[in-house]
Amino acid sequence: MAIQVNSPAPAFELSGVVGKEFRKIRLSDYQGKWVVLFFYPLDFTPV
Amino acid sequence: MLGAQVLGVSTDSKFSHLAWVNQELGELTYPLLADFTKRVSKEYGVLLERLGAALRGTFLIGPDGLVRAYTVQDLTVGRSVDEILRLVSALKTGKLCPAGWRPGEPFVPPIPKSTGK
Numbered sequence: 001m002a003i004q005v006n007s008p009a010p011a012f013e014l015s016g017v018v019g020k021e022f023r024k025i026r027l028s029d030y031q032g033k034w035v036v037l038f039f040y041p042l043d044f045t046p047v
Numbered sequence: 048m049l050g051a052q053v054l055g056v057s058t059d060s061k062f063s064h065l066a067w068v069n070q071e072l073g074e075l076t077y078p079l080l081a082d083f084t085k086r087v088s089k090e091y092g093v094l095l096e097r098l099g100a101a102l103r104g105t106f107l108i109g110p111d112g113l114v115r116a117y118t119v120q121d122l123t124v125g126r127s128v129d130e131i132l133r134l135v136s137a138l139k140t141g142k143l144c145p146a147g148w149r150p151g152e153p154f155v156p157p158i159p160k161s162t163g164k
Binding site: 002003004005006007008009010012014015016017018019020022023025027028030031032033034035036037038039040041042043044 | 049050051052055061064065067068069070071074075078080083086092093095101103105106112116122126131138139
């Protein structure tokens with residue numbers, strides 16, 4: 001496991017969908033805010 | 048979510064995300080990000096190599112960019128939004144929150160500093 005609590009979250013820049021538009025998002029865009037980053041396996045699946 | 052920014056990530060493409068939003072989800076209040084190269088999922092330790100997909104990992108990141116809590120669970124079990132909210136609330140207080148603490152409940156008093164001897 002690469003992540004350790006109390007260590008910096010790995011930086012990233014990813015394309016994605018915001019509303020109905022494509023945008024680039026960096027983790028650092030949210031510096032100063034709490035972030036809930038969640039990973040999920042696959043679009044079009046429940047659970 | 049308690050003033051926190053929510054970000055969703057999978058290894059699908061942004062086109063797949065948009066199709067999902069258009070066909071099923073409706074417009075979301077938070078971004079869905081495409082980790083198409085799987086680099087970020089790998090770096091966060093949630094990439095399931097045999098599937099090329101991410102496990103259900105949830106990372107709570109503080110305003111200073113530090114990871115303050117995370118959970119990773121297998122594909123078959125969904126998350127508890129309630130528990131995520133509880134953790135964010137507890138972390139935001141900056142105080143000592145005992146086991147099972149819920150917002151509004153008392154904190155553990157700070158441990159008094161030793162007076163010496």
